Amino acid sequence: GAVVSQHPSWVICKSGTSVKIECRSLDFQATTMFWYRQFPKQSLMLMATSNEGSKATYEQGVEKDKFLINHASLTLSTLTVTSAHPEDSSFYICSAGRRNFGPGTRLTVT
Amino acid sequence: AQTVTQSQPEMSVQEAETVTLSCTYDTSESDYYLFWYKQPPSRQMILVIRQEAYKQQNATENRFSVNFQKAAKSFSLKISDSQLGDAAMYFCAYRTFSTGTASKLTFGTGTRLQVTL
Secondary structure, three states, rough: OOOOEOOOOOOEEOOOEEEEEEEOOOOOOOOOOEEEEEEEOOOOOEEEEEEEEOOOOOOOOOOOOOOEEEEEEEEEEEEEEOOOOOHOOOEEEEEOOOOOEEOOOOEOOO | OEEEEEOOOOEEEEOOOEEEEEEEEEEOOEEEEEEEEOOOOOOOOOEEEEEEOOOOOOOEOOEEEEEEEOOOOEEEEEOOOOHHOOOOOEEEEEEOOOOHHHOOEOOOOOEEEEEEE
16 A cells, blocks of 8 residues: 655654654655644544645644645655644644555654 | 544453444535544554445445444444454544545544453
8 A cells, every 4th residue: 555654753852943744655646645633542633734836724723834834746745843832742643645644753842 | 514423432342252333423415435544552544444425335344344324424333353453543534525625534532442362
């Protein structure tokens, strides 16, 4: 099956800094990628839909200026958490389509 | 807006036995997709099975099958001959029939399945 990778798999950053998470579709082209956030023992919550060559569509309540999404190519979407705070600590998962999920990135903000 | 409800936070099954996980959903649409995903301790989301609402026949994938009751808006997952590797969080999910940005997944809260010897 198709493979989606995420980098890094885990990251620790200091409060106030920014961190970028990459989501790559390794063997197929994805015009649409999705970014999810998962708190411990909770479900996946869609943050935004990333569209190649156009602006991302954010879900209600997600700050687009804080969670910057770029989908510059058919195989790469990036999520940048700007001015991170401890409450942004979470597990971030991307998917290319509905079948192919990345392994996730654990973000810890200290 | 669509909602997906999983009323069983945790379930347990003995190895080789059968277990059914429940899922109900709410929608005003007539065409849509339903999914069951598995999230093992590795956190990697894995698609287990998918059902198109316009199909009356219940989907099956080896030991996994669903009981899709469209009128009741119910979509349960049956795991037969349970194996230790089935232990995971299971999420039910809904997706509209639309394409593009509207075709997002709505997940339920999940059911943690334990498999005992």
